[in-house]
Amino acid sequence: MADSLDLGAFPASASNKLDIQWGVGREILLVDVGSAETEESALGCAQWDEPSSSQRQVAYDTMKLYRALHTQALQDHDKAARLQSILEYSQEITSVLQAACSRPSAQDEGLQTVKEDCCAWELLQLFYILAPRLEGFVTQDLVLWMKTHNALLSTRETCLQEALYEVCAEAEEQEAAPQTVSGYWQVFQRLVLVGWVDDARDLLFSHSELHAPEEQLSRFDKSASSELLEQVDALLRCMPQVQPMHGQAMDDLSFLNPDDYTPAREQWQLECVKLLENPRLWDECRQTAPDTAEALRVTLSVMSGDREDISNIAASWLELLLGMLLYGLPTKAATRHAIPLIITQCLSTRAEAEAEVPPPAGLSLPIIEELLPAVSETDTARVLSAVSQLSLWFKAHMPDILIATPQGKSVLSSSLEHEGGDVSEKLTLAYAHSLMGYPTTWHVAAAYLAWCPCHGAEAMQQLLWQLPMKGDSRLANQLLQQCQLYGLPQLAVALCRQMGVHHWQSGRTAAALTWFIRGHDESRASQAAAPLTHQIEAMLADTTTGFQAMPALANLEGLLNSLASPSGADENAVPLPQQAKVPSSVQRRGALGFLQGFLKLQQAMQDVQSAQDQSQLQKGASAVRDMVMVLIGRKIAPQRTWLPLLFHTIPVMESTHPPVFSHTDTQRLLSRLQEATVWLPNNSQNEQQHQLVAIVRLALVRSVAQAHLTAFPPALPAQA
């Protein structure tokens, strides 16, 4: 059972209700719901395991690689090409991890996690990609891997780099011969054992015997100890090293290819044995420097392959493993087929010795104890079990490597019976979940969710919906872009509504309309535009001052112009006469349609008022007629505005010749007038309204007559 996590305290009143909800990602929202009397509620939020700076850096830099690999996978049908892509991907990921590990960041708590990920990643890469591909020896790769991650792979007591540093520091501090410092020879032997030849030679070179004054060397023959030291150093210098697999491309002459390595190492070990069997040197050395003699003898014994000495010197099972691979076993033991057995043997040997002293928890060594055997056998099920303590980043990216083997592919792509999806998707989802709740990494989470075929869409909806937009139009645009990209139209509508309401609440009509229109939310758009509609109605109702333009409406012209026509014809619309020209953009109902039409009517009225000649007047009047027929004829305008609208149109109606309103138009308007006034109470309070009706009716009748006369000019009686 997992340990519980303390997320902090949230003050809540004992008399109130506490509402708890999952937030986005690793977040819990707590609401202290106030009682009806106090009406005070408080909101709290608890987050945990927030990605640190270095973890975010890794997340950013690997996202692009992940996306490219998976996009490539859709196109790669050739197995070799696929494996090549995976190899390049894993190498690029390694570079990203190493760069993040080397970044100086003292206060970054996540750096340790990144280092652990890097350590495990290199191991996976070696056994799942490089070893099957190149079929060489893994010895040198393991030497370099252990050197890179020594601090992680050891306890403080067994850390070789730490021990080397301490010996050097102590020698410097004491100003004594280094070989007299406690631990000097032990560290030297361990350095040789794990194959850190350069460090071993540097340490050996600090031996005081190799720095005897020149006059001393000229007066006496070289001492046996210095001769031995030099010969050991010479042997170390020419120690055969097999080419590491991850550096196959490197043209480094100091490494041998696998074919040359085996005979070279046998020859080299014979020379070690030869030196070991030189009694003169050893006897003389024992007399003058017994410690040096004994330490060098053990070292040479290790180099010549003595398994007992190897086992005695090794401070951990990893050191034992490297000692055995470098010196104690035939070179072929380091092939991918043979090494699982060696690893198991080293682990069991060391486990017996350390049975009473379990390794400290929290270090990577216990993980590696499980991971290395599993990885070396390419046993994917065991690998998945072993990495349970590693980061979610690692678990999400690990399948990309494991899938390189047929067995790995079958394990990872097997569907989960009760959860849906496969193992790979489950791991990706968990990783994406860990990035969702933060403004810096939500977009990375979204990029990963796109590759989750079973649950990705649902999680994406949750992510995009729960991100706090707080009126941030830039973020809103980004979220809408994601909706468009992943086909989430309903969510897009909801996000537009959220933004629209935000602006509406703040009294920003134009911004609110922008978002409502974008979200096809005509109902709210009409509601938001209602104050303007009321202003227009108030202006129209004032019949004493004539038609007044509404300057605010001009600011909305762009928005109203951008209204798309509804798809298909409006079945409920009153069909217009064929000859009537209607601007295609004014086909909406509701407040927006009214505003759209009224804006055009306003422009046409202004054109009529500013007309310089008859032609301009006719043109303007014709536009006024078009809009009147749209607003009233098609019932776009609210019914209560028909009467005042017609009243304000009378001057235009009567100032043009030939009349712009046809006989049919006027008949339709008369019928609309009848509809608008049929329920008008006949009392003294509505006297003014009734007067208006009479004026408008009279004007319309005159217009009918005029239109009729224009259409059918009376034939003048022949002059008698």
Next chain:
Amino acid sequence: MADDSFHVSRHFLDRQAQKVSFIPFAEAGPAEDAAPGTMLAHRLFVTGGWRQELKQHIVSIADLELKTVPAQELVLSADKQVLTDFSHQGRVTAIQVKQWGDGNVMVVIGSANGGISRMRFKVPLAPGSALAEIQMVDMDSDTHEGCLTVWQQCHTDNVAAVDINTDKQQVLTAGIDGQLHLLPMQWEQGSETSTSHQTCYSDEGGYVSYYDAQWASIDTFVTASTTGGLQVWDIRKKSCRQSDLKWGMTGVSADIGKGTARQIHSIATHPSQPDKCASGGSNGTVAVWDMRFTSAPVAASTGKQNAGDVWQVQFDADYEQGPAQAPPVMFCTDDGLLCRANWAARAHAPLTYMQLNAQQRLSSTPEVSTLLSEASSINGFDVDGSEIVAVVEQECMCYIKRRSQTF
């Protein structure tokens, strides 16, 4: 990467910057302890963004130390260090830096909660000067908390733009609340909350929200708003001219009929041609307007189905003056591109919308070249001659050094 970029470096900032601007500083001087011909330069820049570790909005001043060999057009190293951080109330929505006189630099910052902050310092101009020679003159800050305080709370919501007019000593601010302010730059202690000298163009009814604003000349400035297109304001006449709405909300004919999903996000006036203004908007569209509004804007579109929005545009001053009707424009997009649109190839084409082939990749078109390609949004950038600094959503900044085309 474009052929004329000879150095691109990427630096992790550890903060998600939304805005960036160069701060003028002394030219390069000879580098000590380096080969002859090696020069050392400091490129200062200010960023505004979010710091996750501190969970704070933050304004940072950072330095990029460059070791270059100008004769070989070589950048040997580029090392970034953050010099100072100020926490900031509200999301940083706009930053403007201007230099005038003898090294006087003013930085004005707009906030999502409607406040304006400012800081002023004096930078050395002698080549090879050290960072230690920068003098902080004054700033609106709470020195105990390291927090920038508000100089003027003149908007009720998002400040969409701030721009400094050094000739008139005025700061133009535009807000999503439909207000435009002209604030005097004078630094008077105790006048923090005074609004007596403000000139305000206010839309009380909420029928306008501004997306961006910038000075075009001493007396005129340009805005982009919910009204659509561009508006040119003349402060002498207190008048406003609106672009023809038949060109659509963004000036790009492909956007006409696509509703309010197409908007202008950013505008930039040309530093020496007051009649030219560039705009960047939804779906990767960029347009260059003639602000006399005698002709339709010349425009480019990425042509991609889901092209990212353009967050910032700027004219590229580092170009050869040719017969093109519009100077080249640089822009950054939400899908991680920093591009340069060059109209020279279309010099003799009519001023109409130039639709690129939808099948063509952005980088392969002759008009638009990609300077930088990132996995996430490029939030902002600044150009100074042949140098470009860009901030990326992934908490990093990129520095680009190009071969100069004019010098």
